[in-house]
Amino acid sequence: MAADEPASAARAAGATARRVTLQFEDGIEKEIEVGADEFVLDAALRQGIALVHQCRSGSCSTCVGRVVSGSIEMVHGRALSLLAAEIAEGARLLCSSHARAPSVVRLQYPSSLIYGDERRNFEARLTGVEWPVPSVAKLAIAVDRRTSISFNAGQYVRIKVPGTEQWRSYSMCSTPRELPKMEFLVRIIPGGVMSEFLRRAQPGERLEVEGPLGAFILHPGKGLHVFVAGGTGLAPILAMIDEIRRASGPKPKMLLSFGCASDANFFYRDEIELRQWWIPQLEVRLSADRVDDPASALLQGTPVDALGAESVNDADASAYLCGPPPMIEAARRRLAEMGIPAERIYAERFVAS
Amino acid sequence: MSDGQRGSGAISSRRQYAPYLEADWGFKNTWYPALFCSELGENGIKGVTIAGHDIVLRRSRGRAYALRDRCAHRGVKLSLRPMCLTEDTLSCWYHGFTYALEDGLLKTIVASPDDPLIGKTRIRTYPVVERAGIIFVFVGDEDYAPLPTLEADLPIRITDDDNPVPHILDDQVYVRGIHRTGNSNWRLAAENGFDPGHLLIHWDNQIVAATDRKLALGVEPVSEGAIRIIDEPDGPKGIMNMYNTRTYRFIMENKAVNMRARGRNAYYARTSMVLPGILLVEHWPIPGWAQYEWYVPTDDRHHEYWEILVGHCRSEDERREADYLYDSFLEPLALRDFNDNDLFAREAMQNFYEREDGWNNESLCAFDAATVTWRKVAARYNRGIQEPPDSASRR
Numbered sequence: 111m112a113a114d115e116p117a118s119a120a121r122a123a124g125a126t127a128r129r130v131t132l133q134f135e136d137g138i139e140k141e142i143e144v145g146a147d148e149f150v151l152d153a154a155l156r157q158g159i160a161l162v163h164q165c166r167s168g169s170c171s172t173c174v175g176r177v178v179s180g181s182i183e184m185v186h187g188r189a190l191s192l193l194a195a196e197i198a199e200g201a202r203l204l205c206s207s208h209a210r211a212p213s214v215v216r217l218q219y220p221s222s223l224i225y226g227d228e229r230r231n232f233e234a235r236l237t238g239v240e241w242p243v244p245s246v247a248k249l250a251i252a253v254d255r256r257t258s259i260s261f262n263a264g265q266y267v268r269i270k271v272p273g274t275e276q277w278r279s280y281s282m283c284s285t286p287r288e289l290p291k292m293e294f295l296v297r298i299i300p301g302g303v304m305s306e307f308l309r310r311a312q313p314g315e316r317l318e319v320e321g322p323l324g325a326f327i328l329h330p331g332k333g334l335h336v337f338v339a340g341g342t343g344l345a346p347i348l349a350m351i352d353e354i355r356r357a358s359g360p361k362p363k364m365l366l367s368f369g370c371a372s373d374a375n376f377f378y379r380d381e382i383e384l385r386q387w388w389i390p391q392l393e394v395r396l397s398a399d400r401v402d403d404p405a406s407a408l409l410q411g412t413p414v415d416a417l418g419a420e421s422v423n424d425a426d427a428s429a430y431l432c433g434p435p436p437m438i439e440a441a442r443r444r445l446a447e448m449g450i451p452a453e454r455i456y457a458e459r460f461v462a463s
Numbered sequence: 464m465s466d467g468q469r470g471s472g473a474i475s476s477r478r479q480y481a482p483y484l485e486a487d488w489g490f491k492n493t494w495y496p497a498l499f500c501s502e503l504g505e506n507g508i509k510g511v512t513i514a515g516h517d518i519v520l521r522r523s524r525g526r527a528y529a530l531r532d533r534c535a536h537r538g539v540k541l542s543l544r545p546m547c548l549t550e551d552t553l554s555c556w557y558h559g560f561t562y563a564l565e566d567g568l569l570k571t572i573v574a575s576p577d578d579p580l581i582g583k584t585r586i587r588t589y590p591v592v593e594r595a596g597i598i599f600v601f602v603g604d605e606d607y608a609p610l611p612t613l614e615a616d617l618p619i620r621i622t623d624d625d626n627p628v629p630h631i632l633d634d635q636v637y638v639r640g641i642h643r644t645g646n647s648n649w650r651l652a653a654e655n656g657f658d659p660g661h662l663l664i665h666w667d668n669q670i671v672a673a674t675d676r677k678l679a680l681g682v683e684p685v686s687e688g689a690i691r692i693i694d695e696p697d698g699p700k701g702i703m704n705m706y707n708t709r710t711y712r713f714i715m716e717n718k719a720v721n722m723r724a725r726g727r728n729a730y731y732a733r734t735s736m737v738l739p740g741i742l743l744v745e746h747w748p749i750p751g752w753a754q755y756e757w758y759v760p761t762d763d764r765h766h767e768y769w770e771i772l773v774g775h776c777r778s779e780d781e782r783r784e785a786d787y788l789y790d791s792f793l794e795p796l797a798l799r800d801f802n803d804n805d806l807f808a809r810e811a812m813q814n815f816y817e818r819e820d821g822w823n824n825e826s827l828c829a830f831d832a833a834t835v836t837w838r839k840v841a842a843r844y845n846r847g848i849q850e851p852p853d854s855a856s857r858r
Contacts (some may be wrong), residue, residue, distance in 0.1 A: 358606075359604050387843055
């Protein structure tokens with residue numbers, strides 16, 4: 111993680127400060143002054159508004175906001191993780207953006223999700239590692255009973271890999287109802303520090319955890335919910351589907367399109383079939399980029415291909431995407447063609463590390 | 464991809480019905496019987512608890528209303544000391560918070576008539592329908608819409624029978640019964656209701672001897688079609704044991720213990736179970752009659768056991784005869800003596816399931832296929848799992 115120094119408060123104040131209005135999903139608005147050389151996120155933090163964020167270096171995309179009016183410009187020279195198409199639609203990483211004019215920025219989460227004063231670190235105990243396929247591990251941890259943490263389905267935490275100084279980010283595939291248990295899907299990368307750790311991990315091992323993080327959460331809506339997941343991007347999507355199953359009231363119609371790289375490492379088919387049984391409103395499409403065994407009955411192609419060419423006749427439809435950046439970019443295009451407005455497409459990108 | 468290639472292995476049937484195991488407090492967003500109409504006379508007030516919801520019922524100008532049995536002020540139960548000061552309200556006996564029956568809005572406070580709270584606060588109401596002499600209350604989320612019909616939460620109407628038993632909502636029916644408290648989780652009660660292997664507890668019951676019924680020692684599903692899935696569009700969901708077909712084997716003798724079915728009158732009618740846990744036994748206790756049972760969850764370890772008999776009744780003469788039969792035979796021998804044994808068995812299971820995680824430690828056998836199928840169907844088609852009351856107030 112790159113360590114960028116926040117702009118100092120002294121530098122921030124001054125005649126060149128711009129007023130930026132932050133609009134939250136629940137209708138709450140907050141106003142901040144952003145100095146000429148100051149990043150919008152830093153200004154918000156300085157003024158006591160702990161917007162959802164994590165890396166502060168333009169790589170994690172957690173702090174994304176959408177410009178409604180005015181002018182917010184992202185700096186050059188940072189490894190910025192937004193796609194050109196997203197920037198064209200007004201998306202900005204607030205950790206790496208300056209205000210060039212009085213502006214209004216919309217955030218895709220309610221004001222209740224603003225972080226508390228402190229970023230929360232807590233300890234947990236490793237309770238098990240399972241291997242659905244050799245390239246994916248399911249990591250289960252138990253939070254200490256004296257720790258009172260909660261989260262929203264879809265959020266993630268950072269876990270410090272024991273024996274190293276390295277932190278890795280993982281979305282929970284379990285729901286808050288299952289606390290103190292938390293579960294994650296980890297993509298195994300040869301030589302990766304977490305991958306190497308999981309191979310030798312023993313139950314009972316202590317883990318340092320930070321979170322919850324992220325603004326990838328469910329948004330109220332009775333319309334069709336389209337979920338598109340690639341690989342271990344299934345984790346937060348599963349948590350969301352399980353959360354909807356347990357939530358009160360009638361369930362929305364749901365469409366899950368899930369894909370893996372090949373049929374040989376396709377995982378969690380049985381878990382998905384379980385959800386199909388539990389939730390009559392859930393339709394599922396399963397795919398793999400490479401299908402060697404026709405008996406697998408997987409669709410050949412990406413989970414975006416599997417959405418097909420039909421359009422969504424539902425003015426209240428929304429979509430949740432999680433997977434590698436190219437999948438998200440393709441899914442955004444496809445869903446826009448299908449008639450789902452950009453502001454109701456929520457995404458979390460997974461980058462292997 | 465074959466099963467063998469799936470790293471996580473086959474999913475156990477326990478996982479398949481996992482949502483059913485979450486339903487300690489019952490299923491919500493469903494119609495449950497609350498009281499017999501005759502138990503709530505004009506201006507009567509009674510409190511009941513269903514799936515953790517404390518509900519106060521009041522009858523005014525003939526109509527039954529259901530409201531949350533908790534005063535908004537200090538949380539006392541309104542039903543503890545019934546107080547009605549007008550026809551269209553219900554008052555709290557403590558400080559006189561007075562609520563409209565129609566929508567639960569606070570109309571006045573006896574001790575504070577100009578209070579700013581008046582007209583601003585309310586207690587929730589529950590939808591009510593009265594049919595077949597029973598007050599049904601829709602228990603669950605306050606904003607649940609659209610409301611399912613009562614028919615969707617009742618046993619199916621039997622049509623595929625030479626002499627079909629009546630449906631409780633038919634016009635010309637005789638409906639009577641009892642309800643009493645069962646000291647077990649509602650699921651243990653429901654599963655006992657249609658359990659094909661439990662006939663042993665009825666082996667020596669009075670009604671079996673009195674009707675010279677040839678009661679099998681047990682019945683065992685042996686082929687496809689033994690258990691029919693009930694999946695009516697917008698209607699009841701559940702299972703039916705097809706005892707009237709050859710898909711079941713009737714165990715008449717067990718040589719290992721030298722037991723043999725007694726009696727001469729052998730015929731076997733079907734049992735079915737639909738959400739949220741309603742039993743229908745066709746042609747029981749006697750041909751042409753039907754027994755309905757509800758196991759209405761009170762909390763996670765008690766249920767209200769409803770036993771209702773439904774018979775054809777086309778005239779006042781038939782009604783008089785049915786009354787005689789019910790009072791002198793059907794209630795004492797069937798609803799009491801026979802079902803006392805069921806209640807005993809359900810309560811006997813409670814300890815193991817409550818204290819020793821019976822749901823994960825039971826050892827089911829061949830005839831429990833019906834139980835497992837019911838659990839799966841219930842896991843899929845329920846309209847929501849009732850949270851315990853404490854978690855509801857925390858949210």
